Amino acid sequence: MNIYDIAKLADVSIATVSRVVNNSPKVSARTKEKVLAIMKENEYTPNAFARGLGLGTMKTVGIICPDISDIYMAKAVSYLESNLHDHGYDCILGCSGFKQKEKESYVKLLLSKKIDTLILVGSTYAGSGKDEADTDYIREAAEQASVFMINAKVAGDNIYCTYADDFQATYEVTKAYLRRGKEKILFMYDSESFSARQKLAGYEAALQDAGYPVLGNLKFKTKNDIEYTKNMLLEYNKVLDFDSVLATDDGIAAGAVKYAKIKGLSIPEELSITGYNNSILALCSDPELTSVDSKLGVMCRKTVERMIELLENEAQIEKNVCVPCEIVRRCTTDY
Amino acid sequence: MNIYDIAKLADVSIATVSRVVNNSPKVSARTKEKVLAIMKENEYTPNAFARGLGLGTMKTVGIICPDISDIYMAKAVSYLESNLHDHGYDCILGCSGFKQKEKESYVKLLLSKKIDTLILVGSTYAGSGKDEADTDYIREAAEQASVFMINAKVAGDNIYCTYADDFQATYEVTKAYLRRGKEKILFMYDSESFSARQKLAGYEAALQDAGYPVLGNLKFKTKNDIEYTKNMLLEYNKVLDFDSVLATDDGIAAGAVKYAKIKGLSIPEELSITGYNNSILALCSDPELTSVDSKLGVMCRKTVERMIELLENEAQIEKNVCVPCEIVRRCTTDY
Numbered sequence: 048m049n050i051y052d053i054a055k056l057a058d059v060s061i062a063t064v065s066r067v068v069n070n071s072p073k074v075s076a077r078t079k080e081k082v083l084a085i086m087k088e089n090e091y092t093p094n095a096f097a098r099g100l101g102l103g104t105m106k107t108v109g110i111i112c113p114d115i116s117d118i119y120m121a122k123a124v125s126y127l128e129s130n131l132h133d134h135g136y137d138c139i140l141g142c143s144g145f146k147q148k149e150k151e152s153y154v155k156l157l158l159s160k161k162i163d164t165l166i167l168v169g170s171t172y173a174g175s176g177k178d179e180a181d182t183d184y185i186r187e188a189a190e191q192a193s194v195f196m197i198n199a200k201v202a203g204d205n206i207y208c209t210y211a212d213d214f215q216a217t218y219e220v221t222k223a224y225l226r227r228g229k230e231k232i233l234f235m236y237d238s239e240s241f242s243a244r245q246k247l248a249g250y251e252a253a254l255q256d257a258g259y260p261v262l263g264n265l266k267f268k269t270k271n272d273i274e275y276t277k278n279m280l281l282e283y284n285k286v287l288d289f290d291s292v293l294a295t296d297d298g299i300a301a302g303a304v305k306y307a308k309i310k311g312l313s314i315p316e317e318l319s320i321t322g323y324n325n326s327i328l329a330l331c332s333d334p335e336l337t338s339v340d341s342k343l344g345v346m347c348r349k350t351v352e353r354m355i356e357l358l359e360n361e362a363q364i365e366k367n368v369c370v371p372c373e374i375v376r377r378c379t380t381d382y
Numbered sequence: 383m384n385i386y387d388i389a390k391l392a393d394v395s396i397a398t399v400s401r402v403v404n405n406s407p408k409v410s411a412r413t414k415e416k417v418l419a420i421m422k423e424n425e426y427t428p429n430a431f432a433r434g435l436g437l438g439t440m441k442t443v444g445i446i447c448p449d450i451s452d453i454y455m456a457k458a459v460s461y462l463e464s465n466l467h468d469h470g471y472d473c474i475l476g477c478s479g480f481k482q483k484e485k486e487s488y489v490k491l492l493l494s495k496k497i498d499t500l501i502l503v504g505s506t507y508a509g510s511g512k513d514e515a516d517t518d519y520i521r522e523a524a525e526q527a528s529v530f531m532i533n534a535k536v537a538g539d540n541i542y543c544t545y546a547d548d549f550q551a552t553y554e555v556t557k558a559y560l561r562r563g564k565e566k567i568l569f570m571y572d573s574e575s576f577s578a579r580q581k582l583a584g585y586e587a588a589l590q591d592a593g594y595p596v597l598g599n600l601k602f603k604t605k606n607d608i609e610y611t612k613n614m615l616l617e618y619n620k621v622l623d624f625d626s627v628l629a630t631d632d633g634i635a636a637g638a639v640k641y642a643k644i645k646g647l648s649i650p651e652e653l654s655i656t657g658y659n660n661s662i663l664a665l666c667s668d669p670e671l672t673s674v675d676s677k678l679g680v681m682c683r684k685t686v687e688r689m690i691e692l693l694e695n696e697a698q699i700e701k702n703v704c705v706p707c708e709i710v711r712r713c714t715t716d717y
Contacts, residue, residue, distance in 0.1 A: 110475075115463065118662070121456035128450065128477045137495065140445075140475040142463045160472065273665050301666050308668065327453070330608050331636045333643065333668040 109157035112168035126347035170240035173199035211341035216372035217249030223382035233289035276302025297322035334378030444492035447503035461682035505575030508534035546676035551707035552584030558717035568624035611637025632657035669713030
């Protein structure tokens, strides 16, 4: 029996149960009575999530990302912290890495703290897409506290997702390449995360819609590392035939630029390159990268706005919000 | 009357007072009695720092940095979180910005949480160096919890600092430039922080020791922004005469590379460039940047090691630890 079950039995939100536990004046006497009765009936003891007895909300949000030294995730945490601080909330930060076991144990760890809600930053938390059981730990977590996910989509009660429309973005980039006569588009990725899968699907759909085959050897797995990507391309370019690159991160695209320089290929004429996330690497690279801006700031704002609505006003909030991307054209493409 | 006063009167560390308050078994009966007597005598009520009554240590560390979206600070927080997690500590993260008032209020905010200790990441917390009062808020904070500073040096009880030997690094870079006949070295910086002041002092000392004048117009203030720095150099190059750049951050150095490209200057022959922090920008830049590695990972490890010694073993720890830098030579210099 957990707070979620109590909420269900009482036909109120978990926020309401939390308020009752915390003796908030916002709850009507009638609701309070009903919830307390159900708690008693079921011998429910408030857990970490609800135990700030008499202190009202904890005003603390747990944020977990795999790697805060990653430019994209650091930006996300920066946006979230700033938005949450404006609303008087503090952040407990955890960096879980990418392994399933560590992700699960970090989620458990943060739930054991007095947090109002949990934010998971990054596509990796949605699992590989092959096994639904990969995300069971998130549905379990959502029984204790509301879970907000950024750039991932997981179905379940009390789970709220905000993600970029990556499918649309790579669909458009691929279409734009084809229009400019680039028909051998190398799709470069570094994971099979939710976001990477959307990007791949957009690329494949655009090719198919335009009547082109989807070639397996043009889907090229690498690491989000400039040096590594450069070396991989130098190693495999003899067996690969490509005139353009669509990379799932700017770090990969920057490696493709380095490769083109070494091979003496003119950019964008002989090799066009599109990066992703519109990071500082897009501006540091020479020539500067065309890059898909996945509107991380908007995603973080929409996450915190909904969270506040849920926590403070018990509002019905949108479960899934999809944010359109913007293609920022610079010097590595001519579409 | 605060925990620090009690510790002084009882002639024990604040960690011991905290343990007494938290009823830790690690304190001898005699010490406990003495501390409790002094607390009673002085009508001392444990504050936020000590109020985890009966729960032992909070195992929570407050980390404040000005801007987590900055590559360098994100790396620092990543190292700290990982080291602290290994020791079973959680992190509360605050991003204070660079304004004095906000820094002060963030420090107060985190002290009001149940934290064992506070880590301040970044040179900005040491103030401008012009007014000692700038750092009073840190000495006040240190009365409530031990304060660890990274890349800053502030004197005071219960304040522990770890910083890079920036003086030595810029001294060596300047000497190396002079040996290669580069005598018009543009020092590019973006703040007057503790770290920036050490870097400037090393540059000036090397010039003076070699019998060269320190020219005011070769000390050039910019922003840690590629585009901005490039534009500043394009605007001022007519009135500036320089053959080499020593930048206090890779973002500045990357801007100098962009400038050289536009002006058609060969790197490193006509313009040599040295960056700082050995970040991903050094590898993304073309040509790749020579950069000073300020050994952030070592600084973070030494910080957490001492913190654990202090918190868990009440050990006497070094107040100030200076970590030597390493100059990583790449393609933008020939020294």
